[in-house]
Amino acid sequence: MDKTYDPKAIETRWYDYWESAGYFRPQHMDDSAEPFCIMLPPPNVTGTLHMGHAFNNTIMDSLTRYHRMRGYNTLWQPGTDHAGIATQMVVERQLQGENKSRHDLGREKFIERVWEWKQESGNTITTQLRRLGSSLDWSRERFTLNEDLSAAVQKVFIDLYNEGLIYRGKRLVNWDPVLHTAISDLEVLSEEEQGQLWHMKYPLADGSGHVIVATTRPETLLGDAAVAVHPDDERYQSIIGQSIRLPLTDRTIPVIADNYVDPEFGSGCVKITPAHDFNDYEVWNRHSHEAAIQALDNGGLINIFTIDAAMNDSVPEQYRGLDRFEARKRIVADLETAGLLEKTEAHKLMVPRGDRSNAVVEPYLTNQWYVKVAPLAEPAIQAVEDGRIRFVPENWSKTYFEWMRNIQDWCISRQLWWGHRIPAWYDAEENIYVGESEQAVRAQYKLGDDISLRRDEDVLDTWFSSALWPMSTLGWPQDTPEFRTFYPTSVLVTGFDIIFFWVARMIMMGLKFTGEVPFREVYIHGLVRDSEGQKMSKSKGNVLDPIDLIDGIDIDTLVKKRTSGLMQLQQADKIEKQTRKHFPDGINAYGTDSLRFTFASLAGPGRDIKFDIGRIEGYRNYCNKLWNASRYVMMSIEDQDTGLDESSPVELGLAEHWIIARLQQTEREVAQQLEHYRFDLAAQAIYEFTWDEYCDWYLELSKVTLTGDSSAAAQRGTRRTLVRVLEALLRLAHPIIPYITEELWQRVAPYAGIKDGETIMLQPYPQADESRIDATVLAAVEWVKAFILGVRRIRAEFNIAPGKPLPVRFTGGNAQEQSWLDEYRPYLTSLAKIESLEPWNESDEAATALAGDMTIAIPLAGLIDPQAELARLQKELDKYRNDRQRISAKLENSSFVDKAPAAVVDKERQRCNEIEAAIVKLEQQYERIESLN
Incomplete structure (x- = not known):
C-alpha cells in the first residue's frame, strides 16, 4: 500500500470498473429479492453539479448502496430534464453570437440545433454525478424528451383533456418579458429592492373631491378597473358604488368594498388592476358579477402590455409603444403637471425577477393551458392521510396538506419551442x-x-413531464417488467422547496393513471447554505463547487471563477477580496469520500445545512486515519497466520472480545439510523467506532499481544480479529464512503477469508450478532481505558514526557477492579508506559486520578522540576489572562456587540468561557506544584 491516501489515484479507476462491470444494475430481476427503487430528481440537461446536487446524491447513493448490500433488487433510476427555458436560452445565445435568432432558423431547424447541442454538451452533470460516486444504473438513463417518455406525456395530456381536467383559458400568469413566456413561481426570485411609492389623486366623477391611492407601479393605473376600500371603513361609506375618473384616461371606474383592503395602510384606498396584479385579480373575481364591473370595457380586464412589457394599444395614444419604465416616468410627470401627484417617497419593496433572464416579471393576462387540479388533489391528500405515503420528517406533511387544500389550477403551457409541443x-x-x-x-x-x-x-411546462417521472422512466404506459417490479418506488429524496412543484404533482399523476402512489416515503432534506447560514449565490461570492472540493483549485483560478460574469466592477473587487481572505491558498483536494462523509454528517432533521469547509478537512483526516490503520493491519498480517486454517487453535483475549462486541453494537446502531434516515447519526457511529475505538484503542491493545510473549494461538486470534473487524468496518462504511472502502477491502478481504468477492458493493451489509455483546467484557475494557487515561492525564497536566516510564501506585477499588488490575496488567503497563505498579502509601505526595473506585497515584518527587514547572505554568497563565482581558474588553464594547454578526459575537463569548476554564485548571495545577516546594 502507498504510504499516503491519494483519492485521485483510486476514484476514477474504481468508478469505471463498477460501471463497466454492470454492478449498478438490478441484480435480481427474477423476483427472488425485495425491490428497492429510487428515482433521481432529473437535473437540468444544461446544469452543472452544485452543492445541493452533491448533498442530495450523497443521501440517495448511501441508501442505494445500503439496500444493494442488504440483498434488495436495487434500482437507482437516472435521467435528465430537457429544461425548456434554460436549454432554449443556451442555444439562442449561441445564435446571437452568429448574429441570428431562432426565427431566422425556423422552428424545425432550431429544434435540430438544440438536439445537436444536447448531444455535444448536455452530459456535463451526468459526468459530474459519476465523479460523486453515484451508483446509478446508467444503462437505463432517460431524458424527458425521449420518444417513449414523450409518448407518455402526450397520453396523459389527451386523457386529462378528454375528461375535462385540462382546459384553455385566459388567466393571470407570471410573464417574463425577455423570454416571452409564462414561468412558474419557482422560476421567480423576489428580493427586496429600493423603490418609490407614488401617492396619486383619483378624482370622484361627480367632482365632489378625490381619493388618494398609492402604488409602486404608476404605469399600471392605465389598466385600473376599480378603487377598493374596506366595507367597514367609515371614511368611505358614502362613496362606495360611486365612480372615479381615472387619471390620464377618459374612463370611469367604480369604488367597491372588499375585505382585502387594510384600512390602516396608506389612505385605506387601493387601486385594483386585475389584469396585472394577482391579488387584484382575486378581488376582481369576487366582484365581477356586479353591474358596475360588467359595464366596463372587457369587464375590467384590460391588458396594457405587449409581450415585451411595452405599452400596447389599450392605453392612451401618447403612451403607446413606450417601455414600461419609460412610460412610468412619463405618467408620473403628467400626473404632476395635472396636479394629481400628492407626493413621492422612498419605499423598499419585493421585486419579482425571472431566475433566467433577471427581468422584472409582470403579472400578465393571457391565454394558457391549465390542469383542473382539485379533483386530482383529493386522492393525493388521502394517500398521505392514510399512510400510503409517509413524509420524513413528518412535519412536512403539514406543509403538503396546507398547499393541497388551497390548490389553484396549474398553468402548464409555455411560450417556447423546445419541449413537448401541446x-x-x-x-x-x-x-x-x-x-x-x-x-x-x-x-x-x-x-x-x-x-x-x-x-x-406552445410547449408544456417541464414540471408536467417530470410529474410522470416515476412512471414514464419505468416504461409506463407499457406494462414493462421494470414497471411491474419497481413501481411504486421506495423513497423519494428531495428538497422542501419543490414539494408543491414536483412531489405533489407526481402523487396526483401517479394515483390518477396507475391507481398507486408513486413512492412509499418522501425524505425531505434541507438546503445547503454557507457556514453562516447564508444562501449560496454568485453575487455573494460564497458559492462552493463540489468538484473544486474534490479536486482542489488554486486561488487565482478560484477568483476568476467566482468573479466571471459579474457586471459591476465594485462587486467583483469585493468578491475577490473575500475569496482571497477565506482561501489564501485556494482549496485543497479533499476527494469524494471526504465530501460525502461531510454531507452525511450534516444530514440531520431540519431545513438548513450549514457547510463549513473546516468539517471536510476533518473527514479528510478520517480517511487518512482509516488508510493508515489499514496499512498497519496489512503489515501485521502479511505472511502471517490469521487463523483461517481451522486446524490451528485461535485464542481471543479481552481486547478481541471487546472490539467484536463494540462492532456488533455499531452495526446495530448504523442500521437503525439508516432505516430512519438519520445519516448524521449513522456517520457519527461509524466515525467514532473507527477513530476512537478501533484505531485509538484496539490497534494499540493488539500490539501488546503481537509484540509480547503471548501464545501463538493468542497472536493468531489478534491477527484474525484485526483483519475481520476491519473488513466488516469497510463494508459498514461503504455506502457513505465508497471509493476508499473498495480500495482497502480489495486488499483486506483475502486475509479475512473472502475468496469470491469481486467488489465490496455486492458483499452483505454487516448484521449485528447480539450474542457476541458481552457486558462484562465491555465494562472491563472501559475500566482499563479509564486507568490508562488517568495516567496519561497526569502526564499531560504535569508536562511529563509521554514515553517516560512512570512509577504508578494504586489504592482502593472493588473486588472486580482488583481482579482486572491483576488480569490485565500487561495492557496497563504497556499502554500507560508504567515502570512499576504497586500499592500506594497515601502519605506520599502524588498526583491522582480515578479508574472506577480505584485511585491511581503517581509520586511527583523526582519526576518534575517544581521551579521550571511553575515558570511554565505562569507563562501559560499570563497568556490566557491577556487573552481574557482582550476578549472581555471587546464584549463590553456595545458597538461591537450591536454591529457584529450574532455568530461572531457568540464565538467570542464561547472563546472567553473556554479561556476562563483553562485559567481555573492552570491555577489548580500551580497550587499543587507549589505545595511540593
Missing part, C-alpha cells in the same frame, strides 16, 4: 381539437381536407 389544433374559428397527430384529429373529429388546421405553438 397536441392541440385550431380551425379558423378557433375551435380546439386535441389528439396524437393532425391525422388522428381529422379522423376523430371527422374533419375534411377542406378545413385548415394549425397546431398550437
Whole structure:
C-alpha cells in the first residue's frame, strides 16, 4: 500500500470498473429479492453539479448502496430534464453570437440545433454525478424528451383533456418579458429592492373631491378597473358604488368594498388592476358579477402590455409603444403637471425577477393551458392521510396538506419551442381539437381536407413531464417488467422547496393513471447554505463547487471563477477580496469520500445545512486515519497466520472480545439510523467506532499481544480479529464512503477469508450478532481505558514526557477492579508506559486520578522540576489572562456587540468561557506544584 491516501489515484479507476462491470444494475430481476427503487430528481440537461446536487446524491447513493448490500433488487433510476427555458436560452445565445435568432432558423431547424447541442454538451452533470460516486444504473438513463417518455406525456395530456381536467383559458400568469413566456413561481426570485411609492389623486366623477391611492407601479393605473376600500371603513361609506375618473384616461371606474383592503395602510384606498396584479385579480373575481364591473370595457380586464412589457394599444395614444419604465416616468410627470401627484417617497419593496433572464416579471393576462387540479388533489391528500405515503420528517406533511387544500389550477403551457409541443389544433374559428397527430384529429373529429388546421405553438411546462417521472422512466404506459417490479418506488429524496412543484404533482399523476402512489416515503432534506447560514449565490461570492472540493483549485483560478460574469466592477473587487481572505491558498483536494462523509454528517432533521469547509478537512483526516490503520493491519498480517486454517487453535483475549462486541453494537446502531434516515447519526457511529475505538484503542491493545510473549494461538486470534473487524468496518462504511472502502477491502478481504468477492458493493451489509455483546467484557475494557487515561492525564497536566516510564501506585477499588488490575496488567503497563505498579502509601505526595473506585497515584518527587514547572505554568497563565482581558474588553464594547454578526459575537463569548476554564485548571495545577516546594 502507498504510504499516503491519494483519492485521485483510486476514484476514477474504481468508478469505471463498477460501471463497466454492470454492478449498478438490478441484480435480481427474477423476483427472488425485495425491490428497492429510487428515482433521481432529473437535473437540468444544461446544469452543472452544485452543492445541493452533491448533498442530495450523497443521501440517495448511501441508501442505494445500503439496500444493494442488504440483498434488495436495487434500482437507482437516472435521467435528465430537457429544461425548456434554460436549454432554449443556451442555444439562442449561441445564435446571437452568429448574429441570428431562432426565427431566422425556423422552428424545425432550431429544434435540430438544440438536439445537436444536447448531444455535444448536455452530459456535463451526468459526468459530474459519476465523479460523486453515484451508483446509478446508467444503462437505463432517460431524458424527458425521449420518444417513449414523450409518448407518455402526450397520453396523459389527451386523457386529462378528454375528461375535462385540462382546459384553455385566459388567466393571470407570471410573464417574463425577455423570454416571452409564462414561468412558474419557482422560476421567480423576489428580493427586496429600493423603490418609490407614488401617492396619486383619483378624482370622484361627480367632482365632489378625490381619493388618494398609492402604488409602486404608476404605469399600471392605465389598466385600473376599480378603487377598493374596506366595507367597514367609515371614511368611505358614502362613496362606495360611486365612480372615479381615472387619471390620464377618459374612463370611469367604480369604488367597491372588499375585505382585502387594510384600512390602516396608506389612505385605506387601493387601486385594483386585475389584469396585472394577482391579488387584484382575486378581488376582481369576487366582484365581477356586479353591474358596475360588467359595464366596463372587457369587464375590467384590460391588458396594457405587449409581450415585451411595452405599452400596447389599450392605453392612451401618447403612451403607446413606450417601455414600461419609460412610460412610468412619463405618467408620473403628467400626473404632476395635472396636479394629481400628492407626493413621492422612498419605499423598499419585493421585486419579482425571472431566475433566467433577471427581468422584472409582470403579472400578465393571457391565454394558457391549465390542469383542473382539485379533483386530482383529493386522492393525493388521502394517500398521505392514510399512510400510503409517509413524509420524513413528518412535519412536512403539514406543509403538503396546507398547499393541497388551497390548490389553484396549474398553468402548464409555455411560450417556447423546445419541449413537448401541446397536441392541440385550431380551425379558423378557433375551435380546439386535441389528439396524437393532425391525422388522428381529422379522423376523430371527422374533419375534411377542406378545413385548415394549425397546431398550437406552445410547449408544456417541464414540471408536467417530470410529474410522470416515476412512471414514464419505468416504461409506463407499457406494462414493462421494470414497471411491474419497481413501481411504486421506495423513497423519494428531495428538497422542501419543490414539494408543491414536483412531489405533489407526481402523487396526483401517479394515483390518477396507475391507481398507486408513486413512492412509499418522501425524505425531505434541507438546503445547503454557507457556514453562516447564508444562501449560496454568485453575487455573494460564497458559492462552493463540489468538484473544486474534490479536486482542489488554486486561488487565482478560484477568483476568476467566482468573479466571471459579474457586471459591476465594485462587486467583483469585493468578491475577490473575500475569496482571497477565506482561501489564501485556494482549496485543497479533499476527494469524494471526504465530501460525502461531510454531507452525511450534516444530514440531520431540519431545513438548513450549514457547510463549513473546516468539517471536510476533518473527514479528510478520517480517511487518512482509516488508510493508515489499514496499512498497519496489512503489515501485521502479511505472511502471517490469521487463523483461517481451522486446524490451528485461535485464542481471543479481552481486547478481541471487546472490539467484536463494540462492532456488533455499531452495526446495530448504523442500521437503525439508516432505516430512519438519520445519516448524521449513522456517520457519527461509524466515525467514532473507527477513530476512537478501533484505531485509538484496539490497534494499540493488539500490539501488546503481537509484540509480547503471548501464545501463538493468542497472536493468531489478534491477527484474525484485526483483519475481520476491519473488513466488516469497510463494508459498514461503504455506502457513505465508497471509493476508499473498495480500495482497502480489495486488499483486506483475502486475509479475512473472502475468496469470491469481486467488489465490496455486492458483499452483505454487516448484521449485528447480539450474542457476541458481552457486558462484562465491555465494562472491563472501559475500566482499563479509564486507568490508562488517568495516567496519561497526569502526564499531560504535569508536562511529563509521554514515553517516560512512570512509577504508578494504586489504592482502593472493588473486588472486580482488583481482579482486572491483576488480569490485565500487561495492557496497563504497556499502554500507560508504567515502570512499576504497586500499592500506594497515601502519605506520599502524588498526583491522582480515578479508574472506577480505584485511585491511581503517581509520586511527583523526582519526576518534575517544581521551579521550571511553575515558570511554565505562569507563562501559560499570563497568556490566557491577556487573552481574557482582550476578549472581555471587546464584549463590553456595545458597538461591537450591536454591529457584529450574532455568530461572531457568540464565538467570542464561547472563546472567553473556554479561556476562563483553562485559567481555573492552570491555577489548580500551580497550587499543587507549589505545595511540593
